Amino acid sequence: MNTSTVIQVENLTKRFGNFTAVDTISFEVKKGEIFGFLGANGAGKTTAIKMLIGLSKPTDGMGKVAGFDIAKEPEQIKKNIGYMSQKFSLYNDLTVKQNIRFFGGIYGLSKEKIRQKTHTILTELDLESVAKKPVAELPLGWKQRLAFAISMVHEPEIVFLDEPTGGVDPNVRRQFWETIYYVAGQGRTVFVTTHYMDEAEYCDRVSIMVDGKIEALDTPNTLKKQFNATSMDEVFLKLAR
Amino acid sequence: MMTIMPIVQLILLSNAASNEIKEVNIVIVDRDQSESSRLLNRKIIANDRFNLVAIPFSSSTAKDYLQANKADIVLEIPNDFERKYVRGERPKLQMLVNAINGQNATVGSGYLNTIIGTFNAEIIPNTLRTTPATAQFTVASRNWYNPELNYKHFMAPGILAELTALLTIVLSAMNVVRERELGTIEQINVTPIKKWQFIIGKLVPFLCVGMILLTVGILVSKLLFDIPIRGNIGLIFGYAVFNLIAVLGLGLLISNFADTQQQAIFVAFFFIMIFVLMCGLFTPIESMPKWAQYLTIPNPLAHIISVSRKVLMKGSGFWDIRWEIIYTILLAIVFNALAIWSYKKQT
Incomplete structure (x- = not known):
């Protein structure tokens, strides 16, 4: 495995009974890449992500994330990745600060490190005024940005974002992508799923899943040429029809 | 909230959930109408756990009280009560217990037995000059660890x-x-x-x-x-x-x-x-x-x-x-x- 390859997947498969949710997919993601993982609802994106982050055991095939085997060393992988899902999953009844401290603590950060991180997150996201408010009271856009920041609290090499911008306004979406670029600029890898095709254009490379299989994988520009389309939207529609 | 509710329950349940019978409704049929029978009556009524409902003359009326659930216990004193024990024969009392509520029945009849027992112990030796050969012995029970049976x-x-x-x-x-x-x-x-x-x-x-x-x-x-x-x-x-x-x-x-x-x-x-x-x-x-x-x-x-x-x-x-x-x-x-x-x- 190339040192700059941080995710490597070969013939990864997940079956639930007779249903094959993810069907022998293979791909590689390089360090510092923004990798778009696209597909219609039910195409198997979330199942695939869950296998990569160690929440779900693969039925077949192999995969390595951050150098660890997804079937055998899921707990090692978890130390090196961040994950944020479409479903908001911070603790609503804890305050902004308490959430940061809680997740910082789980990842084993020192008190000093947590204090420092709290300060950085609060200033960067401009959340000082609501630091002591329960997260439940924040608007959705703020919550999602906080969730993203917290998923990065232990400074992981790779961060998985499962539809991070679902339900937020265009302004917050833009801020979100600015953050994604910032994170990628630090040499981290961003693995992101989305439904917004304009967001797909921002990715370095894009894969499109249809019925559990990866039907296309390349840079947005190459894909557009390949499918003779003017936008990713068209590419997607041609594939997922 | 989490602790207040259980505390309220504790107070309520400790008071309500009890095997202690505070009120036993009793009907006494006194056919003897003698001094001794009246003494026994008074002894029973004096106990504040017993609530005397009626003193009918016939046992059938008494049974009606049982039937109507107005009485828990019917005590029937036979007409030869005083005569028999003065003679030294053992008189027999009849106790009918409404056992629909088993707890009330056992506990209530227990109380009544105790009263009759003490009546026996107190009265019989006094009246019977000729002490029977079968000397009576009584069991004195004491409830340890919770003497008042609280x-x-x-x-x-x-x-x-x-x-x-x-x-x-x-x-x-x-x-x-x-x-x-x-x-x-x-x-x-x-x-x-x-x-x-x-x-x-x-x-x-x-x-x-x-x-x-x-x-x-x-x-x-x-x-x-x-x-x-x-x-x-x-x-x-x-x-x-x-x-x-x-x-x-x-x-x-x-x-x-x-x-x-x-x-x-x-x-x-x-x-x-x-x-x-x-x-x-x-x-x-x-x-x-x-x-x-x-x-x-x-x-x-x-x-x-x-x-x-x-x-x-x-x-x-x-x-x-x-x-x-x-x-x-x-x-x-x-x-x-x-x-x-x-x-x-x-x-």
Whole structure:
């Protein structure tokens, strides 16, 4: 495995009974890449992500994330990745600060490190005024940005974002992508799923899943040429029809 | 909120849930109308537990009272009552007991028997100059550890133990499944947290809630009911820690298997019902069939009730409650090991 390859997947498969949710997919993601993982609802994106982050055991095939085997060393992988899902999953009844401290603590950060991180997150996201408010009271856009920041609290090499911008306004979406670029600029890898095709254009490379299989994988520009389309939207529609 | 409700229950239930019969409705049919029979009547009525409903002349009228549920006991004094015992023959009294409410019946007739017994002891020797060869002997019973047979002393520690277990099992059973419903569990599962760390993280806060409830509960019981605290109160608290860990382990185990909070509550109540009815609070474990007695061994509630009664009322020490401690620690280990095992970070 190339040192700059941080995710490597070969013939990864997940079956639930007779249903094959993810069907022998293979791909590689390089360090510092923004990798778009696209597909219609039910195409198997979330199942695939869950296998990569160690929440779900693969039925077949192999995969390595951050150098660890997804079937055998899921707990090692978890130390090196961040994950944020479409479903908001911070603790609503804890305050902004308490959430940061809680997740910082789980990842084993020192008190000093947590204090420092709290300060950085609060200033960067401009959340000082609501630091002591329960997260439940924040608007959705703020919550999602906080969730993203917290998923990065232990400074992981790779961060998985499962539809991070679902339900937020265009302004917050833009801020979100600015953050994604910032994170990628630090040499981290961003693995992101989305439904917004304009967001797909921002990715370095894009894969499109249809019925559990990866039907296309390349840079947005190459894909557009390949499918003779003017936008990713068209590419997607041609594939997922 | 979490502690106030159980305390209210404690106060209410300790007063209401009692085997003590305060009012026994009695109907006396006095056919003798003699001095002795009237003396017996007065003795019965003088006891404030008995409430004289009527003194009819015929036994059929008396039976009507029973039929109408107006009387719990009918006492019939035969017309040869005084004559017989002056002669030294043993007169026979008839007692009809309304046994629809078995508890009222046994306890009420017990009271009445005691009164008649003392009447026998007092009156017969006085009137009978010729003391019968079969010298009467009486059994003087004394109730140890609770001499006044105060039911609140008996019930309050048990009810408190029961409420604490109930609260903690419900809280813990709802917890993990609630996180699953909210989706926060997924965020936890993608962290490198160890399974045992997760379970301990869930245990400790509820353990604190349980201990606070127990402390407040004992305080309230002491202030309101003046329950005796004869043993070492530290022993109770020390034991309670293990007991709560066992109960919480079971709650978390339920929570791990449940898909929804409703399901968790349903299963938790299944256990609560069995635990409560078989914990020895309402039915003494000794009077259960043998197989049911064995079933109380995996019941943490039975152990804490036994311990709280032994330590509070009898002043038992560590050695006297060793079996409860051993069983409880075993339960705590088994339930929590299962809870850790069944918590799946990966599907």
